[in-house]
Amino acid sequence: GAVVSQHPSRVICKSGTSVKIECRSLDFQATTMFWYRQFPKQSLMLMATSNEGSKATYEQGVEKDKFLINHASLTLSTLTVTSAHPEDSSFYICSARDLLWSTDTQYFGPGTRLTVL
C-alpha cells in the first residue's frame, strides 16, 4: 500500500527556535496533504490542509503565521513551527490523500514528537 514518511521522528528544541517537519508520500503523488496535532491520550485534531501549488487552509484557531506550511511538490509538504514554545510540544502527524491507486484514502505518516524546552 501507499507509504507516507515523516522526518524527523522526534525533535527537541529550545524555546524561540523554529522547527521544520517534512512529510513525504513515497510511492504516490499527493495533491493534498493534511497536518494533525495529537496531545497525549487525546484524538487527532486537524490543523490545516496543504494543497500542492497553493496556500494551505487552516482550521479555526490555528495560527497560520505560527505553523507555516509549504507544499512545493506532489510528494512533499513541510510544517514549520516558528518561534516554538513549550505549549507547542505535541505529536504532529501528516497524512496524504491518494487518489490514483485506491478509493481516495488518506495514508498517515508515523508522526513527529516535538518537545520544546
Place this chain on the structure above:
Amino acid sequence: AQRVTQPEKLLSVFKGAPVELKCNYSYSGSPELFWYVQYSRQRLQLLLRHISRESIKGFTADLNKGETSFHLKKPFAQEEDSAMYYCALRSNDYKLSFGAGTTVTVRA
C-alpha cells in the same frame, strides 16, 4: 459542523469474546465513515470504510443513518486486536474528523 463521538475510552474483553466499539456522529451532509486502528508503536492505518461494506480482520461496521451510528464489531476478539481504535467522519471537503478513540485490551 461535524462531530464524532466514541463514548468508551477503554474497553477490555477476554479472548474469544465479542467486542463492540460504539461510534455516533452528527453531520448535516452525506457522511463517509471510517474506522482507523493504531497498534502499539505503529502509525494510524485504515481498518475499514462504510462504503466498502467489507470485513477486515473479522471486523465489520454498519452505517445506521437513522441512529447516526457506525459501531465496530467483531464476534471473537483476538489478542492481536489490542489497539487504539478511532472512528472518523469525512466531510464533503475531504477533511477527517476523529472521535476521541477507544483503547481495546484483549485479555488471554
